[in-house]
Amino acid sequence: MGVIAVSVYIEVLTFYARQMRLLDALDVEGYANTFTEDGVTDHAHRGEKIEGRAAMIAGAKHALPRYAGVAVRHWNDHYLVDEVDENTLNVTYCSLVTRTDAEGAVTFEPTFFIEDVLVRVDGELLTRSRTIHRDGQAKQVAQAS
Template sequence: MSQSVGTLRQQVTGDLYAEVQTFYAQQMRRVDALDIEGFADTFTDDGEVVHAGGQRQSGRVEMIAGMRANLPRYQDIAVRHWFGHLLIEADPQDEDTVRVSYYTLVTQTDREGKVSFQPTFTVDDVLVRRDGRLLTRSRVIHRDSPAAPAAS
């Protein structure tokens, strides 16, 4: 599925941009370290993830169960999630809600140091501020694919 090019209606402050970047750095270090409970703790209790294949996980308990089931895939490899090209937009109706769209690349490094790249994705998140900290309320993951050729 080809992703449309988005534009921001209003630029966010540098402080919010840095806070969102730091949030993702901490969130991804948890998942890359296979800290499943710590990663799930970066979502709201009713947080939801819609994976590129259409699978949906709702709530921390379901997320943790899904991640535990996938742990054998990550034996003997180091996984790194790389995010870039973040588009961050504050919700004009709710100062505690931030919408973020970004590209992600996942690498896997084996014991010999060989690096493999996983398919790329575009991710759309809704972050909310609860008790002064950002949490992910929803995440929708879109697998990248070539754009359809332009009609002649």
């Protein structure tokens, strides 16, 4: 893994700050627009692969009622950024997910390890693929393969 430019590292952190806020605001279309048109989300831990923005939006809207009345937040850490080529980045990180209810009580979803491929299109980063591994399963995925 080579040394990436510091400007790329900050660009990546800022990309995730924006994308996670759209996700946590349950802004389904806004979140889908941070993926490429053919972007893929692979929930590896439950064998569910969603391909393309349209399918992503449909799936997310289906899941929305689950989050009625709670504020979801994703807390990411330990980003590793690997430059595949000038406009393609492999990014891996861990994610802790909280749910805060109307009284302010916080509960937790499982923790996750995520492998993303980001591409820069017209100067802007987008997620081309996201593979999500749930922690605590038989075969722990603590690092990128």
